[in-house]
Amino acid sequence: MSRRGFLGTLAGAGLAAAGCGAFPESAGRLLTSRLPLPAPFTVPLPIPPLARPVAPGRYEVTQRTAKVEIIPGTTTEIWGYDATFPGPTFELRRGDPTTIRVRNELPEPTSTHLHGGVNPPGSDGYPTDLVVPRGHSAHPHGGHPSHPGMRLNPVAKDYHYPLDQRAATLWYHDHRMDFTAPQVWRGLAGLALVRDEEEDALPLPRGERELPLLICDRAFEEDGSFRYPRAHDPHYMAGVEGDVILVNGAPWPVAEVSATRHRLRLLNASNARRYRLRLAPGGRFTQIGSDAGLLAAPVAHEVIPISPGERYDVVVDFSAYPVGSAVTLTDELAGDVMRFVVTRRAADDSAVPAVLSRPPERTRAVAMRAFDFRRTGDAGNAAWTINGRPYRPGAPLARPRLGTAEMWRLTSDFHHPVHLHLAHFQVLARGGRPPSATDAGWKDTVDVRPYEVVDVLARFDGHRGRYMIHCHNLEHEDMAMMADFDVV
The missing domain is CATH 2.60.40.420 (Cupredoxins -  blue copper proteins)
Known part of the structure; x- marks a missing residue:
């Protein structure tokens, strides 16, 4: 077919089955494993x-x-x-x-x-x-x-x-x-x-106190092989979510940390699953960077919503917990992700400065364009589309000029994490209101939630040529929810 x-x-x-009204936080359909799963926090x-x-x-x-x-x-x-x-x-x-x-x-x-x-x-x-x-x-x-x-x-x-x-x-x-x-x-x-x-030049945590955390979900067959639907299974075209959370390829792992500041580079590498990350039994993330680099100044969060493709660069101060504490990185939508065990005290010369960087300034938008992400067509001819069109390679929907900035208005009917190739952007507004605190900084991916309007200011720097805008729910992407744009 x-x-x-x-x-x-x-x-x-x-x-x-995963309709926006019934499950507003769901971004896909759950695929369960067929083998006994390990107890959390037993794998390093x-x-x-x-x-x-x-x-x-x-x-x-x-x-x-x-x-x-x-x-x-x-x-x-x-x-x-x-x-x-x-x-x-x-x-x-x-x-x-x-x-x-x-x-x-x-x-x-x-x-x-x-x-x-x-x-x-x-x-x-x-x-x-x-x-x-x-x-x-x-x-x-x-x-x-x-x-x-x-x-x-x-x-x-x-x-x-x-x-x-x-x-x-x-x-x-x-x-x-x-x-x-x-x-x-x-x-x-x-x-x-x-x-x-x-x-x-910044006194941020380094070395073993800088942890890359690639977070994704998977499902497994009885023999341990990856379980995934047959190619383009219509039952999973909302997106595939697995029942095992992996961090750096390990299921619900545990990391021993000293009672010092640690830098966590968070990446949502899932096909479709969104997370709302929190620390238990309490604590905060100090965000220092977004998709495209350091923020101008740190921002504190208790919860970080992260959609497929997004990255958050954060610092967690484990000296706030007694030695012997178990600090769990949890997902408000699906449960535990991983655990940190505070094993010892140690000297800490790191800090999070009040001024982190001088990011690029906003420039005036020279054009405004609209991109609508939704399923179009009737029951017999439905498609994931952008502006009503399934993807056609080589047929650009926009031709921005190199060295300029444009305001792009993103609208949706579902959870669509929208990713721009080449262009970095700032979120200007959500639904006509100011962006959320977790939208800070220059980004390349933004979660556009069901029936939401998100305005971004995109800069087109670096190269001329053909690039893409697409949904980073990978099943949606494979279902033709992509479009070309040419930088001229």
Whole structure:
């Protein structure tokens, strides 16, 4: 069945079951595991390995399968960058151009997107710019005609990143046309941290007190393999949510920490699940950064709502808890995420300054555009669309000018985390009111909630060429909820 054909079966199936009125906080349909699940807080928190350059400014990474232990006592086949899940963390420097060669030894084509990167168009991970494994058919749809403008890179591709951007928590993941969701679910995701002199000068927690936390959900079959619906199952087109919460690839892990400040780089790498993160038995997050870098000044939160693709850079002061305390990172929507155990006191020379950075100033918008994210059509011909159109590669909905800013108005019928490639933006308003405190800073992804209007000021800097706006609920993305824009 074609992508547009099976969208017609959505009505009365998964989307209706997860309807906005009945479950306003739900962003998908739950897929449950078929094996006994481990008790929470019994698996140590792993830290992804650092990628090592093969030459100055050059890395090589291979996508391949591997058998790993995720649920204790079982093995899971993953698709991983360098056969790890998550993939290795890239530590990069602003202004140091970097090339990453991605080699594909998987059974399917891939396209790697550096999410949040100010990337040239040829290295942005466009969904039809594919790295094709040796011996694979040129047509990824079993003989159907290829998408317009499809580019096939045999075996490997060099992605070039100028890194002319502020220090920030970025991440990378698969972006293949129509199959992003199942391929990310299998493990194709990892972190990339950009650092710069402005951040280096701050007395923030460092070293073992800086923890990257890639949070996602999965479901498992009885034998320990990943469980995922058959391709484009209409019952799960609202989005797929698993019943196991993983942090850095481990189920409900536990981390031992000293009674000092720790920097937590939070990433929601789930396909569809949204989280409302809180500390138990109480405490606060001091937010220092957003998707695209440091805030001007810290902001305190008791709860952080985080949708797929978003990142929050926060500091938690564990000296507020007695030694021996168990501090749980919980999700108000679904339960526990992970636990920190405060094991000892230690000297702490870190601090969160009142002034963190000088982020780019807002500039006047030269245009206003509207993008409406919703299901359109009747029961027999429904589709996820932007402005009433399913995705058509090479047919841009906008042509912003390089070096300008525009106000983009985002509207929706469901939870749609909207992501812009290349462009960073600030949230100006939600429903005609000021943005929430957790909207602070420059971002590349924003959660547009059911029947909500969100205004953002987007800057188009860095490169001319073809880029994308799309929903980062990956099942919605695979259902054609994407559009091109050309920076001219």
